[in-house]
Amino acid sequence: MKELFPVKQVMGFAFSIVLTAVALLVYFTDMSYTMGMTVLLITAFVQAGLQVVVFMHAGETKDKGSIYINIYYALIIALFTIFGTLLVLVWDM
């Protein structure tokens, strides 16, 4: 039975629960908007990275390089789309 629960994944799960709890502080405590967004950005991206590395086994094979380049590329396009739009349409810069 024990071999079915590898330490790495159990720790990964525990850590993701902790990150969710930290993110919830934004709701349950009185934080400024900047502070709250900082906390959320950190917890969300750390948790996403955790999933990719621990659970999705992204770095296990010889395709490691291609997989990470692909993900970083997608992420850059995603962030440029989101922040580019916010910059022009919402923040009015």
Added chain:
Amino acid sequence: MKVDNSLPLEYSTEENNLKILGFWIFIGAEIMLFATLFTAYFTLENRIGNGPSGAEIFEITPVLIETILLLTSSFTIGLGIHAMRLNKKKATMGFFIITLILGAAFLGVEIYEFTHYVHVGAGLQTSAFTAALLTTLGTHGLHVTLGLFWGLFILIQIKKRGLTPETANKSFIFSLYWHFLDIIWIFIFSFIYLKGMM
């Protein structure tokens, strides 16, 4: 076909390797799809017209339940893949079944949430905000629904054919998809719900 026994079953042939790489490229495209949905949401979230705002309609309890359900299902499918690598068919199937049950429960709560929104007057056509919100949540929910059927079919194949390079490869790719949905949910949870209720 050349089978490399030093690697886990799902990577054991060149074709299997390429399928996994191909799926990662698909995930890249999915990241961009959700990025455009988030873009629309962030742009329109304050355009509430005569309808309610996010702070007025979001409820922490169902959101928290959904988060825990999806987070746990992402963990159990990870255990399923681990059991698969130990060549334990029964345990693999068990973890897949738990994952799908958690996924179905998630979907149940989300359906409740949607009917709640419509009840309090936040339908798809109420305002730019509700349209962007329901489209983003709905696209994620649709992915989960699709994943439930996909997972079910893979479960049937494992039961019928056992753990072969083919079924192992399909299961692994499905696990990538499921983890990806969890990642998207983390962003929905953080930047739609928590940000909206802050």
